[in-house]
Amino acid sequence: MATTYSLVSELERLASALSSASEEKSVDVPIASVAERIAKSLGVKNDEVAILGLSTRWKHLYFMAPLALKNVGYIPLSSNSALAARTARESRPEIVNNFAAVRHASVFEGVKIGNESAEAIQKIISAPIQSDGRVVGILQISRKGPTSMSAGPDFTTDELEKVVALCKPLGKLLRHVAVDPES
DSSP: OHHHHHHHHHHHHHHHHHHHHOOSSOBOOOHHHHHHHHHHHHTOOGGGEEEEEEETTTTEEEEEESGGGTTTOEEETTOSSOHHHHHHHHTOOEEETTGGGSOOOOGGGGSOOTTSOOOOEEEEEEEEEEETTEEEEEEEEEEEOSSHHHHOSOOOHHHHHHHHHHHHHHHHHHTTBOOOTTO
């Protein structure tokens, strides 16, 4: 938990520095490296962390991390099968430890990231990233593998609390990041 709070503090400092240093609307913040730090902090693989931005103009979610998913496509907010869309609509975090058995959009799971072969998401935490009281993105932490057992332990409420804690500074950070080019 200490590493997560350390990362929360670090993200808060970065967001504050961006606020005071930049009058520009967007800044080049390496979201992929932020996602890697989150993965390390939570003890998951880099490709098990997804940060999605919200396009209010086009009413969809788009991947900011992992980078391999950035140009693959969008998730419409109206989707009834996408957990990320439901998280954005309801602005409520949740844990799904039987994700592979739940009906969901799986198109992004089939995308090979790096040298790793694509594995199914077995377990997932999905949480809204908010700024000024409105959802601006989604943070998802997953455990992938061929089976639920091989993916690792179930997510706990403690891990959910860590993810929610990370969402607060991420909301401040996303205010300073270049948004979806089509929004």
